[in-house]
Amino acid sequence: MSNNAEVGLYRRTLIKYLTHLFTNSLIDMNILITGSNGQLGSEIRAIASQFSNYNFFFTDIAELDLSNYKQVELYFEENTISVCVNCAAYTAVDKAEDEQDIAMLVNCDVVGNLAKVCSNNNALLIHVSTDYVFDGTHYKPYEETDPTAPNSYYGLTKLKGEEAVFANTDKAVVIRTSWLYSSYGNNFVKTMIRLGKERDELGVVVDQIGTPTHAADLAMAIMKIVQKNGNNNIKEIYHYSNEGVISWYDFAIAIMKEANISCRVNAIESKDFPAKANRPFYSVLNKAKLKNDFQIEVPYWLDSLKVMIKQIG
Numbered sequence: 516m517s518n519n520a521e522v523g524l525y526r527r528t529l530i531k532y533l534t535h536l537f538t539n540s541l542i543d544m545n546i547l548i549t550g551s552n553g554q555l556g557s558e559i560r561a562i563a564s565q566f567s568n569y570n571f572f573f574t575d576i577a578e579l580d581l582s583n584y585k586q587v588e589l590y591f592e593e594n595t596i597s598v599c600v601n602c603a604a605y606t607a608v609d610k611a612e613d614e615q616d617i618a619m620l621v622n623c624d625v626v627g628n629l630a631k632v633c634s635n636n637n638a639l640l641i642h643v644s645t646d647y648v649f650d651g652t653h654y655k656p657y658e659e660t661d662p663t664a665p666n667s668y669y670g671l672t673k674l675k676g677e678e679a680v681f682a683n684t685d686k687a688v689v690i691r692t693s694w695l696y697s698s699y700g701n702n703f704v705k706t707m708i709r710l711g712k713e714r715d716e717l718g719v720v721v722d723q724i725g726t727p728t729h730a731a732d733l734a735m736a737i738m739k740i741v742q743k744n745g746n747n748n749i750k751e752i753y754h755y756s757n758e759g760v761i762s763w764y765d766f767a768i769a770i771m772k773e774a775n776i777s778c779r780v781n782a783i784e785s786k787d788f789p790a791k792a793n794r795p796f797y798s799v800l801n802k803a804k805l806k807n808d809f810q811i812e813v814p815y816w817l818d819s820l821k822v823m824i825k826q827i828g
C-alpha cells in the first residue's frame with residue numbers, strides 16, 4: 516500500500532472512531548419517567564426536548580404497570596435505565612380513605628419495588644411525595660427534618676412510600692411538593708375556572724394554608740437535580756413548592772381574577788366543607804435546602820399561576 520493510501524485509510528478510520536465516540540457521548544443517560552400521563556409527567560415530557568443529551572422513556576400504566584415487578588425489572592435491563600423519575604401515584608386523597616389497599620399498593624409497595632430495581636441497576640430514583648406527610652400543626656415552614664405525622668390515609672401511604680424508597684436503595688432523592696397544578700390533567704385551578712363559569716358565587720376554604728406548585732416549575736427543578744446528580748450517589752429528601760404563602764381561598768380569588776371570571780368567592784371554614792380525608796391546616800414547605808444545593812430559583816406562586824392560565828387560554 517502506498518503512503519498516501521495508508522494515510523487515507525488511517526484518516527477514514529479515525530473519523531469513523533471519532534464520529535462513533537461523539538454521537539454516543541451526546542446521549543448521556545437513559546431516563547425513565549413513570550406515570551407520565553399525569554400532571555408532573557406531562558410537564559417533564561413538555562420540556563424534554565431542552566435536554567437533548569438525555570434519552571427519555573415515557574411510560575404510564577398501559578406501557579409499564581409498576582405493580583408488575585418482573586415487567587419493571589425487564590424494562591430497566593432492556594433499556595439500560597440510569598435515572599427513574601417516579602411521577603406515578605394514587606392521588607385521590609378522599610377516595611384513598613375507602614380504597615386503602617390500592618392506595619397503599621401504588622404509593623408504597625410499588626415504590627419499594629421500584630427502588631429495589633433501581634438499586635439493582637445502579638440507577639438514581641427521583642420519587643415525588645407530598646406535604647400531606649405533615650399534620651399541619653406547625654407555625655413555620657416545614658423543613659425536611661421536621662417530624663412527620665400524616666392525618667389522612669393518602670398522607671400515610673406517601674410517608675410509607677418515602678420509607679420504602681430509602682429501605683431499598685442508597686441512591687435516591689425524595690421531593691415533597693404541595694398543591695400541584697398544571698395545564699395537563701385535572702386540578703384545583705381548572706376546577707375553579709369551570710365552577711366559576713357555571714356559578715355566581717363559590718365557597719372556598721380559608722383556614723388551610725400552604726403554597727401552590729406549578730408542575731412545570733417542579734419539572735424543571737427535577738431536571739436540574741438530574742443534571743447535577745444523575746451519576747452520583749445521593750440519599751436526600753427535598754422540599755419544593757412555588758414561593759409564597761396563601762390559603763385556598765386566596766388562590767381561588769387569584770384564579771378568578773387572572774382568568775377574568777366574575778364569580779364571587781366566599782371564605783368558608785374547613786368544618787363547613789366536610790371532606791372524607793383530613794388535610795393539614797398549615798403545610799408550607801421550607802425550600803432552602805433545595806435552593807442552596809442546586810442553585811434553583813423558585814418562582815412566586817402568582818407569577819406561575821399567570822403562566823399556566825396563559826397556557827390554557
Ligand SMILES: NC(=O)c1ccc[n+]([C@@H]2O[C@H](COP(=O)([O-])OP(=O)(O)OC[C@H]3O[C@@H](n4cnc5c(N)ncnc54)[C@H](OP(=O)(O)O)[C@@H]3O)[C@@H](O)[C@H]2O)c1
Nearest residue numbers: 550552553554555576580581603604606643645692694695
Ligand atoms: N396533585 C397534587 O396536588 C399533589 C400534591 C402533592 C404531591 N403530589 C405528588 O406528586 C406526584 C405527581 O402527582 P400528579 O398530580 O402529577 O399525579 P397524577 O396526575 O395523578 O398522575 C399519576 C399518574 O400515575 C399513573 N399510575 C397510577 N398507578 C400506576 C401504576 N401502577 N403504574 C404506572 N402508572 C400508574 C396514573 O394513571 P391513572 O390516572 O390511570 O391512575 C397517572 O397517570 C405524585 O407522587 C403525587 O403524590 C401531588
